[in-house]
Amino acid sequence: MKADVKAVRRITLPLTGEVLATLHAGDELLLTGVIYVGRDAAHKRMIDALETGKPLPVDLKGQVIYFMGPTPAKPGKPVGSAGPTSSYRMDTYSPRLMAEGLKGMIGKGKRSEEVKDAMMRYKAVYLGAIGGAGALISSRIRAMEVVAYGDLGPEALRRIAVEDFPATVINDIHGGDLYELGRSRFRTAGGRG
């Protein structure tokens, strides 16, 4: 590892308030514990449930959700390829889930101002996983089960057990944003303009 890369931090889930306060944009993490998995259709169903006064199928208080829809598991394997999907499509749903106690999201790509505001308000973080590294990420997932919306196939709500799942802090609870920091550092006059 190069000297200018910060040391990787091992984090055991769930994310406590104490840990959340110490996370900063750009931190490299290895997560171990339980993570929920859901993408577009599962989010829509969860929000529909909340709006009609029904409970969520799982308690998201203090939990982390990973925006992902895996390839089918081969026999003897817990999961197939398992990289992140673009997070902006969940922007319309995420603040409501943070209000329910969600403390972390894992995906890729920038979030809306509303989501960033909600992260600061509800003290939640947004982590990036490497898009297109689905095979590598798969090897860090020890177990997976469908917990709701099985009819959605690859979009079902799942629960996974991970060990040393690599993630980078994109947005922290202090307003830090890795996409802005990183881009401003390497943007040249030859860029947009």
Place this chain on the structure above:
Amino acid sequence: MREIDAKKVTEAVSFLLQDACYRLSDDAVTGLRQAYEREESPASRHVLGQLLENAQVAAGDQIPLCQDTGMAVVFLELGQDAHVAGGDLYEAVQAGTRRAYAEGYLRTSVVERPFSARVNTADNTPAVIHTTIVPGDRLKITALAKGFGSENMSRLAMLTPARGRQGVIDVVVNCVDEAGANPCPPVIVGVGVGGTAEKCMLLAKEALLRRVGDPHPDSEIADLETDILNRVNGLGIGAMGYGGRITALAVHVEVFPTHIAALPVAVNLQCHSVRHRTAVL
């Protein structure tokens, strides 16, 4: 008249899609390796290293490179002296798609009724098929497993001719800039210039099928590719948007004559997980 068995078409499409989803092509690996060597940003270098490792794990452990195994786009170049026998050509392509996604444990990501029910078709059909008739008696099949993180960042701009070369550059650079990390950079940027609206978009997609980094044979177009690539790599987005010098591995431009009133520009982005294969029957 040469006969081509429709079953061979099904077999070829199935093989090509599966192979593409498990094994990153040599040109893409080379592009990532060169980016890894040139990148100054530690965060971006880290990502590029992980992507190279991912390609090894995928091929070695037989896990798809990416969980978004795409919507299948199949290009057919059918020789006018060839005759497809033993079944419907397009149905043979759909059967090959169906088989690839079932046999290959690939994710089925296609939904019908897109603006309402959005029900998964459960076999990743239909594939999108583009056919051209060419001289000869062969059938050339190119199958592309197109992920939608990058596809969603596509753009079509109908510029006025006055915008010229600079206008083309600005459309492409702004498109990549606004896409940020969404299309999984480092990307391959497919650009279409000219034609009609739909022809222009198709040119942009066809541009993605070129070997990564091969310049256009026309030097004026190759120069445009270089200028756009330099501008794009000045955006600072870097691998996965973590900041860096390499936002695109290549820019490929395809050009077609257009109307006196128009300067159409289309952008179709391809993530670093370039997945297409070609076979000739």
